[in-house]
Amino acid sequence: MSAQAPRGVEPQDGGRPGRRIMGLETEFGILAPGLPELSPTQLSAAVVTAMVEVAQELGSRGAGAPWDYVHERPLQDARGFEQERATADPSQLTNEGAVLDARQIALEDGDAWAALKSEQDVLMNLVLGNGARFYVDHAHPEYSSPETSNAWDAMTWDLAGDRLASRAAELAGQRLGTEVLLHKNNTDGKGQSYGAHENYLVPRALPFDSLVDGLTPFFVTRQVICGAGRVGLGRRGERPGFQLSQRGDFFENRVGLETTIRRPLINTRDEPHADDARFRRLHVIIGDANLFPASTLIRAGSTSLVLRLIEDGLAPRITLADPVGDLQRVSHDPGLGATLVADGGRRLTALDIQELYLGAAERHYGDPEDAEREALRLWRRCVDLLRAGDPAAGHWVEWRGKLSLMERYRERGLAWDDPKLALVDLQWADLRPGKGLANALLQRGQAAGMVGEGEVEAALTTPPSDTRAWTRGRTLTRFPEAVVAANWDSLSLSLDCLPQLVRVGLPDPWQGTQALTQGLFEPGARVQELIKSLRGL
């Protein structure tokens, strides 16, 4: 195999080939119909605050440890420069956002809110015992999964996040005296969008241009295999119809730093949250949040496989004439017949392009021991079923499953602009138990559940064992009183016997694993031993 680009992101411990550090972020839509006077930021804070009790009931922890912003650089561009702060949109300053949000909350008020505030401290940011972060991101609660080493685990800890968030919303609703609804979607159908981001670790030595070239045709067409589906065309859903993706209508640029305005296909935010001489964190903002676990698995797994193709110099070479326009063209084409103009006048459908990437991944990474074996198999199955026009694809591919449900209503005479179809689209993503329609299909076996019940429940409280998330989550659960602040790549601990805080770094996401921290979290273990060991990293 030609290895033109240095890999450098895999651990050197002889584990399964194809592992990659990755993590998923979900910004939930939030609504309390019974308390319209509360701002979404206040509601989000109520949900984040309730999470502490949810975690404790699970025998886990959610500590209100302040997030440590010292290493966050939202204006650092992967192309090798930094945007000036004065030219940035305020929403880009994510390293300052929590402070603004907290102040905003203090200024606003209301009876239910006053009651909640008097009972306990309102928290804006938590680190959870499963290694995740749960916090208020502007006007939405956000779950950022712990670092995982493969797409299967990414799917599992993403599902865990949905459950945790759902329970916290339920409890927040009890405290506020009215129901709080969370939706795992990406648009309100009124012109606003919020994200479900993916993060993949890639070697710093890989030129960013090769990522842009290799990923663009893949990202434009990836919605075919994992879009969440949406009723309405255009940002406000101003034209009736159905489209593949939630997010497709919200992108305007090919490459750029912004995530809230002028959104680009390829985001250049360059904060590795790790040793930046070795690693780059690819921040992917183009995806939809998925309720179907299989779609999450394919989304993360196919992307990791395509990154390997790029790293190894094996990615298909396709140049689209109009990638931003093509993103919408593909999204607005549930029949999958639209052709895109590629280099030399070649005309390719979205499925043709997916097939080129899939075929290359199968040729090079078809090893049954590979970390992405399941994702690769499912990717193939879905491409074949979609190509055959077989609606059974909707068992795994979320937009296709949603479209099948919509088609049944359409057979009963509903038009695309009927409010009932818009409601089905919204309630598809409702996280309340017994209310969400995607979850109803999953429970009735109409869509593939993928992960066993026990596996998901374990992920509510346990971090992935093979990344540094293990140390973050286990430290919080075992030594909650010692954790003063946390970040992806560090922990700040306080000890009674020491006058100052001890800040320990976790610059390598492959360190701090269960195997490398044997005994440090056992009953009777002391935090001093942990610090001593982490300082050696």
Next chain:
Amino acid sequence: MQGQKSGWEQSKVHENEALSAIKHNRDAGVDNLLDEIDGLLETNAEQFVKGYVQKGGQ
């Protein structure tokens, strides 16, 4: 390698069986499913949809 190959073939067979089961279930339960889904839906669709307003995010 031989053993692994047959494992793959076997999983292919399981997949095909699973697929036909999926198709059968789908065709059989269409009306029931729609009735069940209808039972879950918010009562006033128009009002709920109109009230669903979010602030922009990332």
